[in-house]
Amino acid sequence: MPFVITVAQQKGGAGxxxxxxxxxxxxxSGGARVALLDIDPQRSLSRWHALRAGNAKATGAIHLSEVxxxxxAAELDRLRKNHxxxxxxxxxxxxxxxxxxxxxxxxVLIPIQPSLPxxxxxxxxxxxxxxxxxxxxxxxxRAPASGALLGQVTTEIAARxxxxxxxxxxxxxxxxxxxALGLGVSETAPKSVAAIELMTLLAEIDAGRG
Ligand SMILES: Nc1ncnc2c1ncn2[C@@H]1O[C@H](COP(=O)(O)OP(=O)(O)OP(=O)(O)O)[C@@H](O)[C@H]1O
Ligand SMILES: [Mg+2]
Numbered sequence: 001m002p003f004v005i006t007v008a009q010q011k012g013g014a015g016x017x018x019x020x021x022x023x024x025x026x027x028x029s030g031g032a033r034v035a036l037l038d039i040d041p042q043r044s045l046s047r048w049h050a051l052r053a054g055n056a057k058a059t060g061a062i063h064l065s066e067v068x069x070x071x072x073a074a075e076l077d078r079l080r081k082n083h084x085x086x087x088x089x090x091x092x093x094x095x096x097x098x099x100x101x102x103x104x105x106x107x108v109l110i111p112i113q114p115s116l117p118x119x120x121x122x123x124x125x126x127x128x129x130x131x132x133x134x135x136x137x138x139x140x141x142r143a144p145a146s147g148a149l150l151g152q153v154t155t156e157i158a159a160r161x162x163x164x165x166x167x168x169x170x171x172x173x174x175x176x177x178x179x180a181l182g183l184g185v186s187e188t189a190p191k192s193v194a195a196i197e198l199m200t201l202l203a204e205i206d207a208g209r210g
Contacts, residue, residue: 025184028060
């Protein structure tokens, strides 16, 4: 069964594209047939994918589609047919395409940097995903190892009845370095803390697929 993950969060710069790229690279390296669907007009993920095409260190093939508007639903159906995982990277706003991407997702993944404004910014996405009866998971990004703010944000997430993944990503320059090469952290520095965090997250998502 193909698994569709939509990475969504209205807050700009929360880490949606970084997460989509790294998860895709991690799964592709493991042999999964992975497709990316970039519905963000900024096209950051498409540009990452173009860099990847020229990098011999890319360990697994990833398909990329950048389709918007009336063609989106048909493209998603097409991708579902011959991929194990489809990851949709959405823009920092809920437009018509983003609504369809959330509606079509088996999992809506919401990266949140541990601060209250970032959590508040996610509320629209959370409400929509709930209305569409989608499975939603929050993943903390650029998270410190500990601290009062981390605890406060975690409590606030739970108070909204939203499940937060146990895995989280720290604030690690390796994510930006890998992105600039069209790679994921599991490819540039497989033994780094960033790669371990990423692969732990990937395993947690896999385990939750049931
Ligand atoms: N865990 C991390 N550690 C360090 N830097 C990170 C991390 N996650 C993201 N970044 C950096 O934060 C910036 C924004 O990340 P990214 O582009 O993935 O966010 P986004 O949610 O896709 O943004 P937009 O809303 O504009 O699409 C980038 O420079 C990226 O390298
Ligand atoms: Mg983005």
